[in-house]
Amino acid sequence: MLYYEFRKILSKTGNRIALLALLVLLGVTCYFAVNGYGTSYTDEQGVSRQGISQVRKLREARLAWEGPLTEEKLAAVIRKHAAVIATPEYNSKDATEMNIAYSWTQDYQDIRQMICRAFGEFRSYDYYKIDSLSPEDAADFYPNRIRALRTWLDTEAKDMYTEEEKEFLLERYEQLETPFYYTWYLGWDKLFEYGPTIQMIFVLVMSFVTAGIFAGEFSNRADAVFFTSYHGRKKAVTAKLWAGVLLSAALYWIVWGLYSAVVLGALGADGASCQIQVHVGWKSFYNITYGQLYLLMSFGGFLGSMFLLLLNMLVSAWTRSAVIAVTAPFIMIFLPSFLSNLSVPWLSKLLGLLPDQLLQMQTSVNYFNLYEIGGRIMGEVEPLFALYGVLSLLLLPTVCALYRRAGRG
Amino acid sequence: MQLRLEHVTKRFRETVAVSDVSVTMENGVYGLLGVNGAGKTTLMRILCTLAVPTEGRITCDGEDIFEMDMRYRKILGYLPQDFGFYPDLCAEDYLMYVASIKGLRPAAAKKRVEELLHRVGLYSVRRRKMKKLSGGMKRRAGIAQAMLNDPKILVLDEPTAGLDPNERVRFRNLISELSQERIVLLSTHIVSDVSYIAKRLFLMKDGRIVHQGSMEEILEHTPVRAWLCTVSKERTNACLKKWKVANIRAGSGGNELRVLSDLPPMEGAAEAELTLEDVFLYYFGEKAGDDDALL
């Protein structure tokens, strides 16, 4: 039964086109991830080139700074930078000269960004902040991260959090192990950057496929035979649901696996044990590594996709219309980003718990939405997983029940 | 096997589609005859548990069919009026899928599907996509689908509608062949479909069964007689207004009219044997809808 349900899905021309489109979009996304911002290497002549071999050179250069980011190492970066900005090339107005000067800085660009963050205000970032620092300032690097948060909590964010919440945030900041370990992390970085895109594409394309599973019986006018069959109101309905769930799950892991393999394969998989605070999560109060964020993203994306596709199947079973069903994930994904422009405080807390957040774990770990559940304060990641884990499980029997009812007029 | 409908009524918002229908069926072919909108499809959908009657009940060997649930569907075969399928599946896969949801085990299903493909003459096109089959072939796939579980109750809603005369004859024979040892209920608005194969007929009008019985009983109990009379071409129109005319045949000495009436409509009218077409006209006030033989 399940086998033929799969055949029904995969034989449909529209579905084949959708899956082909998914493959093409996967390729395009991989291309952008691998060739995106920050993947070019500038040589001593000031010429920038892209490509896998250039990324290798860049990696080689950056790995010179690999290891714990100690005060000495930070001071060395500040010192090296001071030397670069004193050169005539750096101060030249000529583009080639400036590019040559840039080529001397690209080995420590990652660390430079960290330094600029550490010495800026909580809510601002100044790319040239490092220019005004002296090597002695390096000692303030780690304390500054905590100091900036404290200042922000005492001023701008004074009324946004309760005392307990402020304490929670500061505690998490203080718990972060220092010094950071620095290594090449570009592969993960790009993977996280385009991960939400590929997950969103997956859900939107798959929703075309799953929308037809239940509504298709009606649009094909095959419902009468279906519902008058022996298993038509029980096992055959469950088989439809499993076909949708298993196909979605299998394709998710295939797409996500391919995407991860291509991006990490091209850009390097080093840095799994780096703290996310090194780059993508400087301000995050989740003290986790790149590898852990990858797991969060993989399973968050999985749960979010499954929830949205189950919702899509629910609408399909309920309204008997594939077209309406397809709009459900669209609305769930695009409405929050539209609403977030309104910047109403209580709304942001609510938006933090919408399912699209599961498809963008790298921003979820950076949001400062706090929730108090059962006397414990937490960010949005834990409640998101719990909420949509439970809701997805509840959706399973609901879809079946609704569909059984649809078959009797 | 006995299927019994007791005072079955189905109301939609403003229409009463089926009204107080009480009939009993045992093994054999039953013809449900009525014009479009008479309520045939609604009655059949209720029989197939796709719709719940507003009033009344249906029992199969004394047990309510809605309570029997799966056990009832196990012995049910249904070819809906607007028979739909999965256009991109081939005939064989389509039947294998239906076999699976009908609870046939894979090995048995394979055998049964092959057997039925031969039986309905689709074996040679079994790998062809359903959407590529001709109208008649689709319908035959439809009846094969209904027969997969060797149903004790076979419900066929207008199985011959839209078929060309050859296909229709072929279909009729197929249904006759399949009708052993089961209840077959066949609806149609085409008299010739059922007159040969049905052992009993139900005439349905505005949701009611207005007359039922064997063909002979119906002909005998219809309180009208058929007369053949010849009138000049000029008088034909006047006659059409005055009497129920079942047929007009143009001849050299004027038109020969087939008139339905208790008494001889005119001097020199010869009585003819009453046919089911006449009965249909008498009850429904319109011609038996023989698609390819309309006036």
Ligand SMILES: Nc1ncnc2c1ncn2[C@@H]1O[C@H](COP(=O)(O)OP(=O)(O)O)[C@@H](O)[C@H]1O
């Ligand atoms: N789902 C429905 N909702 C409202 N009215 C309906 C519905 N199904 C059938 N009807 C009405 O019931 C009557 C009988 O229709 P139907 O059973 O299809 O007749 P038949 O099959 O004899 O042509 C028609 O007047 C039709 O409009």
Ligand SMILES: [Mg+2]
């Ligand atoms: Mg009908």
